[in-house]
Amino acid sequence: MITNKMINTNNLLRILSLFITFVCTTAVIAQEKSKDTITVYKKKVLESTEVDLLMSYYTQDGDNAAVTGGIGTEELTDLTPTIVVSIPLNDDDVLTIDASVSAYTSASSSNVNPFDGEGVADPFVASSGASQEDVLTTLATSYSHSSDDRNDIWSVNAAIASEYDYFSIGFGGGYTKLFNEKNTEISVKGNVFLDTWNAIYPSELRDQPSFIPFEDESRNSYSLGLGFSQILSEKLQGSLALDIIHQEGLLSTPFQRVQFADVTDFNIPGQPFVYGDDIERLPETRFKIAAGGRLHYYINEIFVIRTFYRYYTDNWGINSHTASIEVPVKITDQFTIYPSYRYYQQTAADYFAPFNEHLSTQKFYTSDYDLSDFDAHQYGFGISYTDILTKFHIWKFRFKSVDLRFNQYERSTGLTASIVSGGLSFVVE
Missing domain, CATH: 1.20.5 (Single alpha-helices involved in coiled-coils or other helix-helix interfaces)
Structure with a gap:
């Protein structure tokens, strides 16, 4: 039932x-x-097109010009305007174009031919010839693609650079992986640069029968970079980097002179300029390794400490240490100042000797003080303003931020340099 x-x-x-x-x-x-x-x-990698307008002005002076064999004026000025445009192609892909023009005037390079001016030939006085100035033009582009979860990023890049006696083309790519809820990041990148010199030699050596010019004027550079970044706590973040570089080809600078201690000096009476006995000659291969790390510590809403250290070594005998610290101080929600300090120390290359101290029996030699034993200090200060809500408009450009920095560089060899740089960032509607 x-x-x-x-x-x-x-x-x-x-x-x-x-x-x-x-x-x-x-x-x-x-x-x-x-x-x-x-x-x-899904959130776009880049919401809108962004434009960065950058400018830097660099000036230096010293008494160890490699063009004149390790003595002479190192006075140089350089002005470099740059524009960087980042364009979102879609939700996942970004195209970046970077174009710059570096216009410089160099008292030392003017003395490649110290006799083409109206005054006396003097290593401490710039010749008025055409070689005292040049323009370097650079165009670089990169393309990056991010996965849907933003944990994988692939990128490729290419660049081209040209000036009067030099041409370079480069290309490369990279891959970045984020995991552990984006608290951990690893990356690998590789680049190839293919350079060609249009060798210009010191004027007094060009017609000497005993002078031997370089047969191969090309230089190839291959680099591999590995990176690791980790958020260690709510306030501490660290990263490690390893860079390996191999170069081959013409690694000497063709217009840099060398004078030999065992060869009698020669100069025109009444003109203090000493003729070069030969040009700088260095090995055709160079292997470099640089390893370093960063630690960023967030103290509070006002102070952050950023530290950096790198060790460098190569098979030319140079070993160097770089250490720096920067302490951004947030004055208001919009204004931040950036005091900084950087220390650098290196040993001399096996092939370096000062003016008139090399011997003609040596195979390799240079009097370029960039390859000498020295230490250097750099003091910096910067200020930035960020328009968080991008309220200010200029036509279709929404103002994002402005940055201005000054750095003073002092080397134990006597070289001093100053650089003023700044930038404006905009978002395109």
């Missing part, structure tokens, strides 16, 4: 079954919609 209780139980089971089916179906549909929503509405 079927009772009302049994009927009610069956109905209850049927209703419960239908409810469970409904819930499961709804969950599946919701999950699929959720996946679709993630695909359709």
Whole structure:
């Protein structure tokens, strides 16, 4: 006999079954919609096109010009305007174009031919010839693609650079992986640069029968970089980097002179300029390794400490240490100042000797003080303003930030340099 209780139980089971089916179906549909929503509405890597207008002015002076064999003026000025445009191609892909023009005037390079001016030939006085100035033009572009979950980033890049006696083309790529809820990051990158010199030699050596010019004027550079970054705590972040570089080809600078101690000096009476006995000659291969790390510590809403250290070594005998610290201080929500200090120390290359101390029996030699034993200090200060809401407009450009920095560089060899740099950032509507 079927009772009302049994009927009610069956109905209850049927209703419960239908409810469970409904819930499961709804969950599946919701999950699929959720996946679709993630695909359709995922956050763009770059929301809008951004434009950075950069400018730097560099000036230096010293008394150890490599062009004149390790003595003479190192006076140089350089002005470099740069524009960087980052364009979002879609949600995942960004194209960046970087163009710059470096216009410099160099008292030392003017003495490649110290006799083409109107005054006396003097290593401490710039010749008025055309070689005192030049322009380096550089164009670089990069393309990056990010995965849907933003944990994988692939990139490729290419660059071209040209000036009067030099041409370079470069290309490369990289891969970055984020995991551990984006608290850990590893990266690898590689680049190749293919350079060609249009060798210009010191004027007094060009017509000497004993002078031997370089047969191969090309130089190739291959680099591999490995990176690791880790968020160690809420306030501490660290990173490690390893760079390996191999170079081959013409690694000497063709217009840099060398004078030999065992060869009699020669100069025109009344003109203090000493003729070069030969040009700088260095090995045709060089292997470099640099390893370093960074630690950034967030003290509070006002202070952050950024530290950096790098060790460098190569098979030319140079070993160096670099250490720096920067302490950004947030004055207001918009203004931040950046005091900084950098220390650098290196040993001399095996092939370096000062003016008139090399011997003609040596195979390799240079009097370039960039390859000498020295230490250097750099003091810096910067200030930046950020328009958080990008309220200020100029036509279709929304102002994002402005940055201005000054650095003073002092080397134990007597070289001093100053650089003023600044930048404006805009978001294009």
